[in-house]
Amino acid sequence: MDVTESHLSSKEAQLIKRVCGGEPQAFEELVRPYERLVYATAISILKNPQDAEEVAQEAVLKAFVHLSSFRSESKFSTWLVQIAFNEARMKLRKDRPHLYESIDTQQQDAEGDYWPRDFADWRPIPSELLETDQAREGLENAINSLSPRYREVVVLRDVENLSIKDTAVILGISEGSVKTRLHRGRLILRDLLSPGIAGRWRTEKQ
Amino acid sequence: MEWIVKGDDAMSIIEISCVEVWREISNYLDGEISAELRERLRAHFEVCDHCTAVLDGARNVVQLVGDGRTFPMPEGFSARLYKKINALR
Numbered sequence: 158m159d160v161t162e163s164h165l166s167s168k169e170a171q172l173i174k175r176v177c178g179g180e181p182q183a184f185e186e187l188v189r190p191y192e193r194l195v196y197a198t199a200i201s202i203l204k205n206p207q208d209a210e211e212v213a214q215e216a217v218l219k220a221f222v223h224l225s226s227f228r229s230e231s232k233f234s235t236w237l238v239q240i241a242f243n244e245a246r247m248k249l250r251k252d253r254p255h256l257y258e259s260i261d262t263q264q265q266d267a268e269g270d271y272w273p274r275d276f277a278d279w280r281p282i283p284s285e286l287l288e289t290d291q292a293r294e295g296l297e298n299a300i301n302s303l304s305p306r307y308r309e310v311v312v313l314r315d316v317e318n319l320s321i322k323d324t325a326v327i328l329g330i331s332e333g334s335v336k337t338r339l340h341r342g343r344l345i346l347r348d349l350l351s352p353g354i355a356g357r358w359r360t361e362k363q
Numbered sequence: 364m365e366w367i368v369k370g371d372d373a374m375s376i377i378e379i380s381c382v383e384v385w386r387e388i389s390n391y392l393d394g395e396i397s398a399e400l401r402e403r404l405r406a407h408f409e410v411c412d413h414c415t416a417v418l419d420g421a422r423n424v425v426q427l428v429g430d431g432r433t434f435p436m437p438e439g440f441s442a443r444l445y446k447k448i449n450a451l452r
Contacts, residue, residue: 192444193436210440210443213440213444214447218448273413273417276416296428296433321393321395339389340386340388343389343424344385344388347417350424351420
């Protein structure tokens with residue numbers, strides 16, 4: 158394995174060498190920073206915590222078993238997340254083929270312009286909003302109500318703070334498509350979460 | 364939709380319509396637009412409360428979903444994971 162590429166941090170390259178060289182305990186250190194990313198990837202497709210945990214763990218185990226086939230032209234995290242995506246999509250296809258179908262046959266990105274549902278003023282930043290379970294549930298429900306094409310991009314880019322480029326590589330789409338989908342997803346969320354009347358959270362489906 | 368402006372001379376400053384502004388709000392937040400377009404948007408936000416409300420809302424959404432508390436990991440996730448990996452070793 159060539160681990161001299163710049164995509165790989167030297168620390169990660171060393172950890173990978175150690176695992177492949179017969180020190181499996183180094184794998185934990187390699188993967189730990191990305192546990193959340195892998196889990197969030199799985200939940201962005203499967204929507205429920207039990208399925209997401211099962212798939213996230215399967216993906217990490219797969220990465221462990223196949224680590225020697227990792228090629229360092231990509232980042233380790235990108236490779237790991239791609240495995241999680243594939244695992245999650247396979248599970249969806251197996252358990253809920255009707256939902257998988259809807260992802261598979263999705264139309265192109267929405268065309269036409271976005272029109273805000275309202276102009277509610279959000280200027281006071283609701284930083285402590287998520288302190289309540291009700292608010293966090295509202296936020297997660299809103300994200301889950303997005304169609305998969307928007308949800309996947311929003312989760313990778315905004316929940317997990319990946320770059321536009323990494324998001325594009327993981328999803329196998331252009332950076333332009335990432336931007337288009339992100340734009341639409343963010344503005345739909347704004348409509349869904351608009352403070353509205355008496356600051357109530359609205360989480361109805363689009 | 365007509366441009367939403369306030370002030371007598373607003374029309375001379377605004378060279379971009381509200382619809383065009385909404386199209387670019389996400390890229391504006393990410394700094395993914397040219398300096399020239401950025402300036403035109405900034406001038407528009409200064410005089411248009413409605414577009415500013417949309418911008419603030421979109422920015423708040425990005426802050427809220429990215430604050431690290433969305434989709435919390437199930438408790439014990441790591442322990443269960445490394446137990447499985449250790450069983451493979």
